Amino acid sequence: MNNRIRLSLSFLLILVIIGICGLSWYKANSPRQLTINFSAVVGQQPLVYNQINYPNPGGPGLFKIRDFQFYISNIRLLSEQGDYIATNSYHLARFDNEKTIYTIQFNNIPNRSYRAIEFAIGVDEKANGTIISQGDLDPNNRMAWSWDVGYKFILFEGGLQHGDTLYPLVYHVGFNENYRKLSYPVQGELQASVDFKVDIMKLFNGQANLNMAELSSIKFDRNDTRFLADNYEKMIIAVKQQPAK
Amino acid sequence: MKIKQACYLLLAVTLMIVTAEYYQSKPRPTALNGFSAPFVYGQFTTPQNNPLTNEAVALGRRLFYDPLLSGNNKLACSHCHQQKLAFTDGMKNSMGVSLKPLSFNTPSLVNLMWGPQHFFWDGRVNSLEEQALLPIINVDEMDQNLDELIDELKAVEQYQRLFSKAYGAINKQNIAKALSAFQRTLISANSKYDQFLAGTIKLTDEEEFGRKLFVAHPDVKASLRGGNCIDCHSQFLTSGFNTKYDGFTNNGLDNEEQLLPGLQAVTGKPEHKGLFKVPSLRNIALTAPYMHDGRFNTLAQVMDHYNEGIKLSSTLSPLIVEANNIVNGNKKKPSLNLSMEEKKAIVAFLHTLTDEQFIINTKFSDPFLQEIKIE
Incomplete structure (x- = not known):
């Protein structure tokens, strides 16, 4: 009888140990979620559409933003244990919502120790050269030029008020050479939510600040588009993580 | 043994009655035969x-x-x-x-x-x-x-x-x-343009010239001439864009005083005043008169509007004001500054969007007429 109880107790103990081990193994290996937030601002000011209240970066007058959107693509998380590469990762970031935030949600990220987040602004050469719909790429959407030119990577449209004239502002940037890869180190453990700030003003701040009155539209001129691409490469800023509670 | 057999029989009969009832009460519609959608139009959903x-x-x-x-x-x-x-x-x-x-x-x-x-x-x-x-x-x-x-x-x-x-x-x-x-x-996906996209036919020189202008936003600095159509009419569908209200625009038909509410009546937003839905240009040669109020009788008049008839207003698309084929165009008098030949070529291209089968396809035609014919 005594022996029986002892046997049952040991058996129970083994079960409990297996359970605890299993649970911690599951916790360590079960997929996790990741939310990436991109929050748009214009310099020190919040983004408000269709309001003439932002200073011309390199000249006189104030400008308004009617539309602003761009492609974020090929998101990857780098890890010594193996990178996580998102599939069909073409995300059209738009901010015409109440909080001017664009959010990308992943639900099945392997639970690893990640050291960096990488993504690109624009559309990679391969995807830019086909009319196959993948992710947010759609050859009939507003970001598509004609199929032999490819996609606009970034679209900015608005107006510059100077004197009594409203100059139309059209900045469309595409072309493979303007695809820009970005990398952001992960500080400590990767949090469930990672925040970025998108400063639209930085699009016009580079080696020189763009005077919108002089150059109110950029589309196909290779030098001008490269100027904007060099600038937008720096427009996404990682927001410092709050330490986990 | 007999009782068992009787039970089975009873069960079978009940099952048959229930099945018959079920089939009678619930419609069993069948997936549409021979339905296909063109690849170039992209994904679609039905409710x-x-x-x-x-x-x-x-x-x-x-x-x-x-x-x-x-x-x-x-x-x-x-x-x-x-x-x-x-x-x-x-x-x-x-x-x-x-x-x-x-x-x-x-x-x-x-x-x-x-x-x-x-x-x-x-x-x-x-x-x-x-x-x-x-x-x-x-x-x-x-x-x-x-x-x-x-x-x-x-x-x-x-x-x-x-x-x-x-x-x-x-x-x-x-x-x-x-x-x-x-x-x-x-x-509608069997126009001359579709056949050109599928590689089965060639467009005439004038149509091809028009197509190139259709899909180009002009950029004088990059020596690119264009009709600027594609900024609102997507390349394959030729309709407005699908996301949110991207497919609505103020295309300069009226000045500020005459501007109708348009989309503003729906959203309440001042920036939507005078915006109307961008229509598909498929079969456009058959669908005169043009614009939301039918004000233009011919495609030539439509081209003249976009080329030299744009009226200024606060919500006019910057893409229209900005598009110009000459250096230093007058911003207060937007014009594409296309030549006569270029305007004609765009109209020639628009004619390639006519789908002759679409307008006689018996799947779309009056079923009452067909019944009369059969009788």
Whole structure:
């Protein structure tokens, strides 16, 4: 009888140990979620559409933003244990919502120790050269030029008020050479939510600040588009993580 | 042994009765035969509660052509949406039972699963199902009381059969669903342009010249001439864009004082004043007159508008103001500054969007006429 109880107790103990081990193994290996937030601002000011209240970066007058959107693509998380590469990762970031935030949600990220987040602004050469719909790429959407030119990577449209004239502002940037890869180190453990700030003003701040009155539209001129691409490469800023509670 | 056999028999009979009841009470519509959508149009969705079925489309087609749907039983949907004119009526203003010219031009019904999913010129409804009943009850259009319509339909044996096969009950929702299902099948994708895209034919030099201008936003600095059409009309669908209200624009028809509310009536936003839905240009050569109010009779007039007739207003698209084919254009008098030859070429390209099969396809035509022929 005594022996029986002892046997049952040991058996129970083994079960409990297996359970605890299993649970911690599951916790360590079960997929996790990741939310990436991109929050748009214009310099020190919040983004408000269709309001003439932002200073011309390199000249006189104030400008308004009617539309602003761009492609974020090929998101990857780098890890010594193996990178996580998102599939069909073409995300059209738009901010015409109440909080001017664009959010990308992943639900099945392997639970690893990640050291960096990488993504690109624009559309990679391969995807830019086909009319196959993948992710947010759609050859009939507003970001598509004609199929032999490819996609606009970034679209900015608005107006510059100077004197009594409203100059139309059209900045469309595409072309493979303007695809820009970005990398952001992960500080400590990767949090469930990672925040970025998108400063639209930085699009016009580079080696020189763009005077919108002089150059109110950029589309196909290779030098001008490269100027904007060099600038937008720096427009996404990682927001410092709050330490986990 | 005998009891056991009797039990089995009883069970089998009960099962048969139950199955028969089940099949009788619940419609079993079948997935639409031979349905295909062109690759270049991209993805599309149909509402979960209204899939494309043979039964729904057959019912919708009959309703679409049945004058029973109007109050005086004289006008069907097809009165304003005539197949031979790519489902338009050739009139400047739509005109229904009241014989009053209405303030808008009848839009073509084509490729409705793509492009803006907001319907009417001002985008005031967000699905075809929501749209379908509104012209029926509008006093100037079909002026029909829906309860009366349901009674009238219930009195027709064929409708009892068609409804029960497609949806079940004869009610408002199912009338709307059937009309929507039929309209979703109105796909035009066999124009000269489509054949060119598929690589089976070549465009003439003038058409190809026009196509290049159609898809180009002009950039003087990069020595690129363009008609700037593609900034609003997507390259394959030639409709407005599908996301949110991207497919609505103020294309400079009126100055500030004359600007109609347009999309602003729906969203309440001042930046949407004077914006109207960008239509598909498929079969555009057949759908004159043009614009939301039918103000232009010919494509040449439309080209003249975009080339030198733009009127300034606060919500005018910056893409229109900015597009110019000469250096230092006058911003206060926007003009594309295309040559006569270029304008003509764009019109020639627009003619390649005509789909001769679409306008005679018997799947879309009046089922009552076919019945007469068979008799």
